Amino acid sequence: MVVAHESLFQFTKSILKAVGCSEQDAQLGAKVLLSADLRGVDSHGVARLSGYVRLIDKDRVNTTPQTKIIHETPSTGVIDGDSGLGLVVGPQAMRLAIEKAKNVGSGWISVRNSNHFGIAGYHSMMALEDDCIGISMTNASPLVSPTFSKERLLGTNPISVAIPADKEPPFVLDMATTTAANGKLEILQRKNADAPVGWVQDKEGNPTTDSQGVKKGGALLPLGGDREHGSHKGYGLSAVVDIFSAVLSGANYGPWVPPFVAFLDPASDPVGKGIGHFFGAMRIDAFRPAGEFKSHMDNWITRFRGAEPVIKGHKVLVAGDPERELEQQRKKEGIPLLDPVVKDLMDIGQRFGVDFPKS
C-alpha cells in the first residue's frame, strides 16, 4: 500500500494527540517520524508508532514532559527529558545547541531521561538552516556485541553529521555504527534470506549468516564485522556515542539502556535515567566566512561525485544523496508501507478513533 506523506503525517499527528501529546508535540513528533519514511529509513518511521504507543501504555514514556536544563556553560549543557518522546526532546536539545553556537561559536548538549528519537539525521539537519554543522547521536537498546564479546552491550548507536553547502545539497551522514542497521537485517528476515558474513554473530559468538541470528540470542556486529576487518573501530565509535550520550548526561549506558520494546522490562539496577542523546552545532562562520566555506563544500562535493567510478554508470555518491533522492520521489509518489505495518496502524487508528488514510 502507498500512502501520501501528508495523509500519513496527519494520521500520525492525530494518534500522538490521542495518546496525550500537545498539539505542538504531536506536530513535531509526526514530522520527525515522517522524515524517516520520506528518506527511506522505514524502520524508524511510522512502523515504530505502535511501539511508542505500547511504551506510553506502560507509562514508560511521558507524553507531557517538562524538560529541564540541568547544567550549562556558554557552549555546553545537559537536558533532562522527563521521560518524554525522544522525537520531541531531541529537537529541543538540538535547538539549544544551535542557540549556543550562535552565541559562542558552538553548542554541545547531552540528554538524559529520554526515549528513542527517530532518525539521527532529522536532528543534525536542523542545524543547516542556521548555517551550522549539525551533529547528533544516541545510544539504544543493547543488540550489538563488542569485538571478542559474547554479550550484547551496545545499541546500533548512530552518528549523524550534516554539513551545509551552497549550490549543492548538504552533506548528510547518518549511519549506525554497526556493519548493517537492524532495519536492513529485518528486510532479509522477511525474505527468509541469508545475511552476509560480518553482520551477525550467533549466541555463542560465532559468525553466522542466519538473518534470524539476533532473535535467537546472537548479536549485530560493530562496523568492520570482525577484528581483522576493523570491528574494534566500529566498537570504539559506538562506545564514544554511548559515553557522550549517557555518561556525560547521567542516562543509562551499555547493557543498562532500557529496551525499546515494551514486552522487555528495563534493567532493575539502572545506572542513570532513560536513554541518552548527544547533539552538537558549530557555526561555520565561527571558523571562516560562510560563503568561502560553502563554495569549498560545493567544490568538495562536485569533485567526489565526479570521481571515476569502478563500474561505468555506477556513480560515486556523497553522504545523503540516496536519502535525498528517495525523499523527492516519495514526496511525489507517496510512502510504500508493508502489509504488517498497515495492519498495525489500522489497529491503532481503530483504538483511538482515527481513520487510516486510504491513499
Add this chain to the structure above:
Amino acid sequence: MVVAHESLFQFTKSILKAVGCSEQDAQLGAKVLLSADLRGVDSHGVARLSGYVRLIDKDRVNTTPQTKIIHETPSTGVIDGDSGLGLVVGPQAMRLAIEKAKNVGSGWISVRNSNHFGIAGYHSMMALEDDCIGISMTNASPLVSPTFSKERLLGTNPISVAIPADKEPPFVLDMATTTAANGKLEILQRKNADAPVGWVQDKEGNPTTDSQGVKKGGALLPLGGDREHGSHKGYGLSAVVDIFSAVLSGANYGPWVPPFVAFLDPASDPVGKGIGHFFGAMRIDAFRPAGEFKSHMDNWITRFRGAEPVIKGHKVLVAGDPERELEQQRKKEGIPLLDPVVKDLMDIGQRFGVDFPKS
C-alpha cells in the same frame, strides 16, 4: 635492534634541532614521535623521521613557524600553522582548544597550513590532565578510494577520542577510518604475505589480496571494505574528518592534500594551504560533576572489560588497552626497530653529526 626510549628521544630531538627547530619545538616533536613508538604505532614514530627531514630539505616544512590564530570565537578558532611540523603545530592547537574549554565549556580548533602530526592519540590525550575529553583528527595524503570510486581521494584520516576515568586508565580510541591502517599493510608487504579481502582494491577498483596493491596504483579501502559491509560509513567518517580538518580551516582537502613523501610534488592547483587538522576539548564538568562522570566511566570500563568473551581467556578490550600495555612494556624493555629503520636513522645521524644510540 632494541633501543631505550630515552636514548631514541634524545637522538630524535638532536636531529630536529640540527634541521633548525628550536630547543622547545625539538623537544615537543621528539616527544610526539616517541609516543607513537611507545604505543606500538611504529609507522608513525621515528620511522618517519627521515621523511620529515626530506620534506624540510625540500622547503616544504618550515622549522621555525610563526603560527597564527586567523579567526576565533569563545569556543572555536582557526590556526594557520605556517607550514610547520604538525608535531609542533598540533599540540599548540590542542592547547588552545583546552583553554577555550576551560573558559566556556568546550573548544574546537581547525588548523590549516600544517604537516603530518604524528599519532592522533597524542593530541587527544593532552586533554586528559585537564579533566577534558579530547578529540583529534587530521586529513592526509590520498591513498583511500571512496565506495564505488576507482580514484584515491582521501587519506587514512584518523579519529582519536580520549575520555578520562577515575581509577581505571582512560578510554583512548585512535583509529584510521580505513579497514586497516597503512602501517598494518606495510607489515604484510615486508613479509610478502596476502592481505585479507576488504583492505585493498587494485587499480581497476576490484578487491585484491595483494598487499602491494596500493603501491601498484590501487587503494586502501574505507572501514567496512565494501558497500555490503558498510564501506560507505567508513567513507562518510573519513569525509567528515577531511571537511572538519580542511574545509573549515582553509587547508587542502581530498585529492589536493599534499603527499607526505618528498618525491611526490604537491598538486599544482591547491585549494587551500598545507594539510588540515581538527581538535576538540570538552570539560567533563561542563556537563556533570567530574567525580560523578569519572566513577561512571570506571563502571563503564569495568563492565565492558568484564564481558563474557567468545573465546575463554581472550578478553574483551576497551579502546586504548593494547597501546597502554605496549607502552608499559616498551618503557621497560626498549623500542624494537626494524633494520631498514635503523639504517635510515644512522644515515641521518651521520649527516648531522648525531650519534645513533647503541642501545
